[in-house]
Amino acid sequence: HALNLVKALLIDVDACVAEKELRERQIEIFNRVDPKSFAIYKNKPFRKSDIGVESRRRLKFEGYATLMQGRSKMQLVLVVVLTDCLFFLCENSAHNKYTFFTPEHKAGVVPLQKLLIREKAGTEARGIYIISSNPSFPEMYELKVQQPKDKNTWIQSIRQAVLECPSSDVIETEDLTAEEKLRIGVSRRDLIDKIRQKDIDHAILLEDKIYLQL
Numbered sequence: 001h002a003l004n005l006v007k008a009l010l011i012d013v014d015a016c017v018a019e020k021e022l023r024e025r026q027i028e029i030f031n032r033v034d035p036k037s038f039a040i041y042k043n044k045p046f047r048k049s050d051i052g053v054e055s056r057r058r059l060k061f062e063g064y065a066t067l068m069q070g071r072s073k074m075q076l077v078l079v080v081v082l083t084d085c086l087f088f089l090c091e092n093s094a095h096n097k098y099t100f101f102t103p104e105h106k107a108g109v110v111p112l113q114k115l116l117i118r119e120k121a122g123t124e125a126r127g128i129y130i131i132s133s134n135p136s137f138p139e140m141y142e143l144k145v146q147q148p149k150d151k152n153t154w155i156q157s158i159r160q161a162v163l164e165c166p167s168s169d170v171i172e173t174e175d176l177t178a179e180e181k182l183r184i185g186v187s188r189r190d191l192i193d194k195i196r197q198k199d200i201d202h203a204i205l206l207e208d209k210i211y212l213q214l
Contacts, residue, residue, distance in 0.1 A: 026051070026059035029080065029089070032098045039087060039100035039108030042137070046087065046100065046109045057082040060161035063154060068142040069104050077101050079143070081161045086110050086130065107132075107139050112165035117158045119151065128154060 033048040040046060051057060061081040066074050067088065078089040078098065087109040090101040102108030114134040120127030125148035132139040145151050 022059045025062065027053055029059070029062070029078075029098065032096065033089070034092075034095075034097045034099045037099035039102050041085065041087075041107075041109035042111075051080070051082060057084065060164070061154075061157040063145070063150070065143040065145050065154075067101075067103060068144065073104070075101065075103075081112070081158055083161075084112055084165055086112060086115065086158075103141065106141065107137060110134075110137055110139050112162050113167070115158070115162050115165075117155050117162075119155065126151060130158070 030048065030052050033051070035048050038045045038047045041050075049055070059080070059082060061079075063079055064076060065079055067077045068074055075090065078091065080087055080089060088101040088103070089098040091098055100108055110130075110132045111134055114132065116129075116131040116133055118129045118131065120129060120142070124144070126144045126146075128143050128145065128151060130141045130143060145154055
């Protein structure tokens with residue numbers, strides 16, 4: 001029983017580490033987004049502040065892929081999946097900045113509610129379709145991932161994000177002052193760090209106890 005508990009704790013610690021890495025990557029992406037850039041989401045501007053650390057949106061998955069826009073038009077984009085939406089960023093290597101990218105005649109941001117991801121049939125080993133079956137925001141995107149081996153990771157990760165997506169819109173903390181946002185953010189980080197450290201200490205103690213009993 002103790003060994004199973006240790007394994008469960010170690011799995012939980014791994015999950016916490018992965019969550020922390022995603023959080024750090026979200027901050028990195030946020031810092032590189034051009035503040036003047038925006039896309040349109042649900043008929044409103046979707047800006048840098050909408051993906052910030054103060055929002056309740058959390059990074060679920062991100063990766064580079066080629067967005068197909070017809071037979072002759074292709075665009076390398078960073079696909080970003082947050083708690084409730086998916087959007088595209090284009091990298092400006094000259095300025096080391098990201099800008100929101102809106103495909104031709106399509107939305108630049110789509111909700112995760114009723115989002116489908118499908119493998120492209122045929123000989124294309126890297127092709128996937130992202131389909132918004134939401135009646136209010138019907139869209140379809142064709143993407144080519146970087147490597148064929150990455151395709152399953154993309155499909156599984158985005159499907160998991162869709163499953164975890166809240167049924168209602170994510171509520172922002174726009175009504176809070178900057179000081180309140182900062183205080184809440186620091187308090188949450190401190191609490192999470194303390195809980196993670198206790199889990200790690202507990203796991204180590206249990207491992208030591210098991211080894212002593214062998």
